[in-house]
Amino acid sequence: MEHTIIIxxxxxxxxxxxxVDNLNIKVKKNTIFGLVGPxxxxxxxxxxxxxxxxxxxxxxxxxxxxxxxxxxEEIKQHIxxxxxxxxxxxxxxxxxxxxxxxxxxxxxxxxxxxxxxxxLKFSNLSKHSYKLxxxxxxxxxxxxxLSCNLIHTPKYLLLDEPTIGVDPVARREFWKILFELKEGxxxxxxxxxxxxxxxxxxxxxxxxxxxxxxxxxxxxxxxxFKPILCVVSxxxxxxxxxxxxxxxxxxxxxFGEELHIVADDNDNAMKCLMEKFETYNVKAAIKEVNxxxxxxxxxxxxxxxxx
Numbered sequence: 105m106e107h108t109i110i111i112x113x114x115x116x117x118x119x120x121x122x123x124v125d126n127l128n129i130k131v132k133k134n135t136i137f138g139l140v141g142p143x144x145x146x147x148x149x150x151x152x153x154x155x156x157x158x159x160x161x162x163x164x165x166x167x168x169x170x171x172x173x174x175x176x177e178e179i180k181q182h183i184x185x186x187x188x189x190x191x192x193x194x195x196x197x198x199x200x201x202x203x204x205x206x207x208x209x210x211x212x213x214x215x216x217x218x219x220x221x222x223x224l225k226f227s228n229l230s231k232h233s234y235k236l237x238x239x240x241x242x243x244x245x246x247x248x249x250l251s252c253n254l255i256h257t258p259k260y261l262l263l264d265e266p267t268i269g270v271d272p273v274a275r276r277e278f279w280k281i282l283f284e285l286k287e288g289x290x291x292x293x294x295x296x297x298x299x300x301x302x303x304x305x306x307x308x309x310x311x312x313x314x315x316x317x318x319x320x321x322x323x324x325x326x327x328x329f330k331p332i333l334c335v336v337s338x339x340x341x342x343x344x345x346x347x348x349x350x351x352x353x354x355x356x357x358x359f360g361e362e363l364h365i366v367a368d369d370n371d372n373a374m375k376c377l378m379e380k381f382e383t384y385n386v387k388a389a390i391k392e393v394n395x396x397x398x399x400x401x402x403x404x405x406x407x408x409x410x411x
Contacts, residue, residue, distance in 0.1 A: 106133045111129040113126050113162065132291075136306050138295070140308050183262055187264050203220065205253075243271060259289070260290070260293070261293070263294040308325065312405050332392070332395050333390055335362065337388035359398075374392075
């Protein structure tokens with residue numbers, strides 16, 4: 105499949121801090137690529153470089169065959185970029201915001217009305233077109249911001265943590281829109297700290313400290329990691345304290361109400377831990393489970409720190 109976003113040896117430093125460290129990513133056409141990592145990983149800096157808002161210290165990137173350094177103006181005509189804080193005009197209505205961005209992007213007047221009507225329906229904002237942007241809920245604001253970015257029908261959509269601060273239902277609706285856009289031929293490059301969103305992407309790049317740790321499909325990344333142990337206990341905190349003292353345990357961490365444990369030998373660890381839990385009168389059940397993407401990411405980062 106054709107690669108339509110190609111990042112090559114991209115590096116950006118701010119004083120003594122290397123925000124993006126020799127980044128190499130290839131994004132296939134008509135797919136959703138997720139850049140996944142914690143705050144400070146370098147996701148926003150990467151996005152801003154791709155949109156030609158920041159100049160890298162070295163390396164380059166191409167979007168749709170256009171070089172971000174040499175053809176930045178051409179790139180801007182083909183991308184939609186939604187930063188974490190997208191500038192909606194709160195004192196303008198939903199309709200007026202869309203009309204304003206249609207003017208900014210120089211959408212032909214004969215196409216505007218039809219395009220705006222389509223986007224209002226597409227984002228379920230038709231009934232709210234008269235409302236001021238400031239009157240909208242967080243989820244509606246995000247959908248309006250996305251619609252403003254789609255007014256000029258971009259082939260490439262770059263979204264920097266677009267669902268931060270919105271409720272789970274709104275997040276689900278937002279991703280439904282992204283899937284529909286992909287089906288319509290849009291290539292989407294999205295950053296997110298949410299692992300459940302990352303699992304919805306066609307491919308993900310796990311990023312930490314400015315570097316890509318691993319790139320693959322979510323399923324392949326999960327399958328590359330061996331099963332872990334899941335402990336269900338009345339006192340997960342005590343169970344974790346006990347497990348952390350055992351040589352058979354490489355890592356243990358709370359995962360909701362469960363305790364997840366990584367060990368070299370699961371059978372040996374299960375036997376060892378059950379004996380210890382009985383000694384301390386901790387009622388617990390242990391079973392082997394397949395890891396989630398979050399499990400893999402947490403352990404990959406911890407493994408990097410241990411090196």
